Amino acid sequence: MQNKNGTTIKAVFWDIDGTLIDSEELHYQVIADWCEDYGYALKPADNDALLGKSMAEKWYILKERYDFQSDELRFRQECADRYCKAVHKDLQREEPTEIFKAISRTPVRQACVSNGDMVVVQANLKVLGLSEMVVFSISGDDVKKGKPDPEPYLAAAARLGVEPSECLVVEDSVVGVAAGIAAGMTVVAWPEKNTPRENYSATDYFVSSAAEFPTDLLPLG
Missing domain, CATH: 3.40.50.1000 (HAD superfamily/HAD-like)
Known part of the structure; x- marks a missing residue:
């Protein structure tokens, strides 16, 4: 002991x-879908930069790459809502x-x-x-x-x-x-x-x- x-x-x-x-793939898919809804195409290679990062850090990384016209609070709230609806015990x-x-x-x-x-x-x-x-x-x-x-x-x-x-x-x-x-x-x-x-x-x-x-x-x- x-x-x-x-x-x-x-x-x-x-x-x-x-x-x-x-859940890592689900997290990526949630963010990719959010980006698509706002007119951005997330690349699979972006996932390497996002793994293990906080949502605040993910927002900063993606905003630098894609110049999002949304805001961090909306990004975090909407992605969290999508994730919570999709996550499952399997x-x-x-x-x-x-x-x-x-x-x-x-x-x-x-x-x-x-x-x-x-x-x-x-x-x-x-x-x-x-x-x-x-x-x-x-x-x-x-x-x-x-x-x-x-x-x-x-x-x-x-x-x-x-x-x-x-x-x-x-x-x-x-x-x-x-x-x-x-x-x-x-x-x-x-x-x-x-x-x-x-x-x-x-x-x-x-x-x-x-x-x-x-x-x-x-x-x-």
Whole structure:
């Protein structure tokens, strides 16, 4: 129940999009459809620049590329509304979700830390059936700087009253892993299968299945 530094893990912080739910393609499609409705043609290559970013950052990137004549608030609200109507349980990543549920039956507290807007965070947790298992969530609305800055994870630790060294982070993206490492936490990278491990050289653990998850860090029995 201790990490590599001999510290007991007291909290687990989960990323959501891409980690607990395979939603990245849906997020892209929602934004692409929004752009089309406003007369812009989003390119698939744009998705690489948007992955892991907050909605505020996505707006800035796309406005720079396409000179949108709309405004950020409308973009965020309308995309969030479309996403919340389209998200469904079949998008869940089953093994990470099962680990989440197993940890919820232990004294270890869990929170979700996302670059997404809070309304999207809540919609994801609802369709996954995890809302009641989370102490709280940190969204892109709650911080000045999103991942890869450590602020979201440090805010979560402060809110729980635990030291960063007592926290375990579970992430799927390089951006999220960087945030957890910068926050001084133990990080598990759990991307989709067949993701090159070399992209995650900074992480403490790299797993591709529940069998590889470092359960020895937690009181899972």
